[in-house]
Amino acid sequence: MRKIAIAVSLSIFIGFLIATAFLIHPFGYPPSEMDDYIIENTQSETGANNAVTAVIFDYRGFDTLGEATILFTAVTGVVMLFRAKKKREK
């Protein structure tokens, strides 16, 4: 029973993957003009030569704020966990 369920869900998943691979837009022709805008206007708008860093820190700074907060929370959790263990074992 469990093997049948695994087989059915895996075949559905692989079917979706194959269908997506055929339906995806061709390589080099993106569906939007956003990347052309970023490539043309990065240097004049942000003054940075590296467009990737300009996107990360300027156009999508909010995303980076979330990443930094996630890292901060992860560090807080790890330090809290291992510090408590060390004190208990002494």
Add this chain to the structure above:
Amino acid sequence: MMSKIVRTMASFLILFVLIYGLYIIMHGHSTPGGGFQGGAVVASGVALLIVAFGSHSIHRSLLERRLSILISIGLLIFIGLAFGGMAKTFFYNFLVGSPIFGHIPPSGPNPGEMSSGGVIPIMDIGVGLNVAGGLSAILLVMALATTVMEVEE
């Protein structure tokens, strides 16, 4: 604690690792790299020190309390600069055109220069401090915990 050869080579190589990490952080706006990548390189230097010298001797000079100060300063720089552009929008690049990091390069390929990018280099420094301190703190605390377990066994 490893052998004397490993310790000598580690104390020699850590200089180059740290300088490479700082280079990646500081040149994030003109060459590939940035705060996250440079911070990870700096943290890998701390990992080299921990492997070579043992976590207890590193912990004597590099407390996780001080590393948490680094993390907080990095995040405060980042969020403060994000609020600094609040006159227009959140995360507006308000330093472009000003004397601090404000030079606008000509469009197209150019050699790049340090004083460009607006708030991006300063945000790179903030995120670099955050990531370097955070990953170093995780490595140090985990290495300390494993040595405590080995002593118990």
